[in-house]
Amino acid sequence: MENKNTITTELLDFAYVRLDLLKNLKELAQAENWERISKSKDTTESPILFNYIVFTFKRLAQLYNENNDSNFIVFKNNCVLINTGLMTKNYERIYMLFKKSARETQQPYYCVGFFKESSLEVSRFEQKPKKAEYISSLSDLLFDTRLPLMINIDHILEDEENKKRLPADMQDNPALLLAFQGAVEILKKKLELNYKIAVPQYYKNRMQFLLPLCLHDNETTDIVLAVEKHGQYYTGHTCLTLDMAYSNARLISKPETNWLTR
Secondary structure: OOOOOOOOOOHHHHEEOOOOHHHHHHHHOOOOOOOOOOOOOOOOOOHHHHHHHHHHHHHHHHHHHHHOOOOOOEEEOOEEEEEEEEEOOOOOEEEEEEEEOOOOOOOOEEEEEEEEOOOHHHHOOOOOOOOOOOOOOHHHHOOOOOOOEEEOHHHHHHOHHHHOOOOOOOOOOOOHHHHHHHHHHHHHHHHHHOHHHOEEEEEOOEEEEEEEEOOOOOOOOOEEEEEEEEOOEEEEEEEEOHHHHHHHHOOOOOOOOHHHHO
16 A cells, blocks of 8 residues: 555546546446536537546545545555545446556556446455445435525626626526526425435535526426525526536536436
C-alpha cells in the first residue's frame, strides 16, 4: 500500500483518460441509456456518462482527502482502483483502473480501463473501494412538502443563463410571466399529491432538489427548477434543462421518476 497523500479532485489532472474508453464503459453499463441528451451541442462521446465519471471521481477524491480514507480510493503498488458506482446488466460492479505513468507527464497516472468485479484486473486488489457517498441521512433524499417554496422568479426570467434554458418559444413571449407563475402553483399542488416527484441532486457539496415545471401543458415538463432547503423553507434561483437535470441527478442514483426519464 502506498503512503496516503492528498490527491487532486480533478480526474483529468490526476490521469490521462482516452475518451474512447467511455465506449467500453458504455458497453459494460449498457443497462442504462447513456444517449439521452438530444439537444446538447456537446460532441463528447456520451456526455452524461463523461460527466458522471468526472464528478464521481471528484467526490471520491474529496472523501479520500477528508480523512485519508482508503475505503474510497485504493492504491496498490503502481495502480489505483476506484468504484464507478455503476453495474453491468448482471449486477456486477464496475471499477476504473489507473496505472502510474512511467514517463514525465502532466498527469501522474493514466486510465487503463474499466473492468467488472470478476475480472482478473480487479481481483488483484484484496481491498475493493466503496462507491461515492453523498448523503449523511436518508432525510436528505426526502422533499418536505410542509415547508414553503420561495422562487426568485425575477432572477430566473431575467438572468441570461437561466432564460436561454427556457423553451425557445417562451423566452420572449409576453405571457411568460403568467405561464411561469401558473406552473409554480401547479407544481406545488403536484408536490402535495406526491412528494416523490422531487428528485435529489448533489451540487457544489450541497443537497438540492429538482422540480418539474410545465409551461405549455400540465403534463409535459419544459424546464427544471433547482431548489435548496434553508431552515424552514426552500428557495429556488436556478432553472435547468431536462438534460442538465438528468446528468446532475444521475450522480446520486439512476433516476426513476417519470418526468425526468421519459
